[in-house]
Amino acid sequence: MNDHDVLARAAAHAQRYLDQLNERPVHATVTAGELRQRLGGALPAGPSDPAGVIDALVANTEGGLLGSTGGRFFGWVIGGTLPVALAADWLTSTWDQNAASVACSPAEAVIEEICGAWLKELLGLPATASFAFVTGCQMAHTTALAAARHKLLAARGIDVERQGLYGAPPLRLLMSENRHESIVRSARLLGIGTDAITLLPVGGDGALELDPLATALRESDRPTVVCLQAGDLNTGAFDAFGEACALAHASGAWVHVDGAFGLWAATSERHRHHLAGVERADSWATDGHKWLNLPFDNGFVFVADPEAHRAVFTMETSYSAASQGVREQRDWNPEWSRRGRAVACYAAIRALGRDGIGEMVARCCDLAAQLTGGLGALPGVEVLARPRINQGLVRFLDRDGAHDARTDATIAAIQASGIAWFGGTTWRGRRAMRISVCNWRTTADDVRRTLDAVAEIVKRETP
Numbered sequence: 001m002n003d004h005d006v007l008a009r010a011a012a013h014a015q016r017y018l019d020q021l022n023e024r025p026v027h028a029t030v031t032a033g034e035l036r037q038r039l040g041g042a043l044p045a046g047p048s049d050p051a052g053v054i055d056a057l058v059a060n061t062e063g064g065l066l067g068s069t070g071g072r073f074f075g076w077v078i079g080g081t082l083p084v085a086l087a088a089d090w091l092t093s094t095w096d097q098n099a100a101s102v103a104c105s106p107a108e109a110v111i112e113e114i115c116g117a118w119l120k121e122l123l124g125l126p127a128t129a130s131f132a133f134v135t136g137c138q139m140a141h142t143t144a145l146a147a148a149r150h151k152l153l154a155a156r157g158i159d160v161e162r163q164g165l166y167g168a169p170p171l172r173l174l175m176s177e178n179r180h181e182s183i184v185r186s187a188r189l190l191g192i193g194t195d196a197i198t199l200l201p202v203g204g205d206g207a208l209e210l211d212p213l214a215t216a217l218r219e220s221d222r223p224t225v226v227c228l229q230a231g232d233l234n235t236g237a238f239d240a241f242g243e244a245c246a247l248a249h250a251s252g253a254w255v256h257v258d259g260a261f262g263l264w265a266a267t268s269e270r271h272r273h274h275l276a277g278v279e280r281a282d283s284w285a286t287d288g289h290k291w292l293n294l295p296f297d298n299g300f301v302f303v304a305d306p307e308a309h310r311a312v313f314t315m316e317t318s319y320s321a322a323s324q325g326v327r328e329q330r331d332w333n334p335e336w337s338r339r340g341r342a343v344a345c346y347a348a349i350r351a352l353g354r355d356g357i358g359e360m361v362a363r364c365c366d367l368a369a370q371l372t373g374g375l376g377a378l379p380g381v382e383v384l385a386r387p388r389i390n391q392g393l394v395r396f397l398d399r400d401g402a403h404d405a406r407t408d409a410t411i412a413a414i415q416a417s418g419i420a421w422f423g424g425t426t427w428r429g430r431r432a433m434r435i436s437v438c439n440w441r442t443t444a445d446d447v448r449r450t451l452d453a454v455a456e457i458v459k460r461e462t463p
């Protein structure tokens with residue numbers, strides 16, 4: 001057994017998977033119980049042939065993988081993988097560098113430096129902001145809120161990295177009722193706690209209302225973070241960044257932006273206006289594994305005040321000048337040893353360029369509009385939210401008024417068809433089907449095939 005056999009085998013399996021992607025069922029066709037049966041068993045007592053292990057892995061996961069990297073997966077906000085990013089990801093694993101530090105891999109440290117600058121330019125963020133490559137938006141929030149905690153408490157004479165939160169005044173987080181749950185998890189992890197969260201109402205357009213924000217800011221002089229959103233999960237709503245930042249900054253609050261996918265609207269001239277004023281925030285969290293179509297394990301955080309960011313992570317040993325004048329990743333990242341995840345990002349940006357990324361984003365928005373419009377034209381389908389960017393909502397109406405049950409049943413029938421995959425959500429108290437288009441593979445033909453399949457299901461299910 002040499003390296004070549006097992007790697008060639010994996011490459012062949014990967015190629016076959018991608019070749020068949022367009023014709024495979026999009027949903028999983030086996031249960032977790034069946035998968036456990038196939039994959040499990042007693043702890044292996046001794047060695048097996050590596051190529052055989054890879055073959056069995058492929059055979060035994062068959063039917064247990066979602067077609068989420070294909071063109072007709074419209075659930076959550078997932079994104080696929082650009083072939084060039086996948087290829088770079090293979091190399092990342094092959095090189096197996098530790099991206100903790102310049103000393104462990106000068107190439108990956110430099111790639112990260114370059115990508116950080118490129119991303120700030122692409123997303124319209126201040127060139128002076130610091131950044132980190134993290135696992136996803138969840139850790140991007142955690143990193144940003146740790147920097148906010150440092151800055152807000154330092155202003156009150158507390159060195160939180162040394163003292164912890166003991167004796168510190170409690171922080172306060174103001175956010176929209178449409179926030180993503182990941183922000184709440186970061187508050188739990190950082191010792192800020194969920195009691196610190198105040199949810200504020202949104203208006204008809206899904207944006208945080210400014211008057212209640214102003215009132216909440218006035219009500220207390222506790223150290224405060226205002227969490228804004230660029231693109232909410234259900235309708236892609238954007239908060240009024242300029243106005244909200246002005247209010248928050250006037251009372252000394254830190255502004256954090258959850259832009260997991262919505263921040264990418266900045267790359268398209270047609271959609272950039274939604275983000276007006278976003279550059280005035282103090283920190284920004286976004287994903288590479290969603291709309292940039294990188295493989296999973298790719299999130300980015302940016303912080304306007306590099307000192308607040310660095311104070312959280314830097315160690316005494318790295319106070320010494322960064323080696324060779326290159327940015328020391330460990331000074332900005334929550335992890336120590338880690339994967340060189342910027343490599344896939346680098347390859348994607350090189351391959352698409354600014355124009356290619358903007359075109360991919362705009363194309364997804366157009367296809368989301370076509371898909372939502374096409375669904376809305378079917379009998380018994382009501383559009384609840386037309387996409388502003390790439391997210392829309394519809395529901396399926398029932399003759400007897402049981403719209404929620406009808407909507408859930410129709411979503412289940414579409415999933416079971418294997419042609420396309422959508423998820424359900426509850427929006428303003430009603431069940432709805434969410435439409436998310438953020439995969440580079442999705443084409444107008446995918447939209448047509450999906451609409452045909454849904455039309456068939458709606459016809460069949462209408463008594």
Ligand SMILES: *Cc1c(COP(=O)(O)O)cnc(C)c1O
Nearest residue numbers: 077136137138180182258260287
């Ligand atoms: C996906 C998402 C997150 C969480 O991102 P992860 O990459 O899953 O950690 C946060 N906010 C919004 C709006 C999202 O869509």
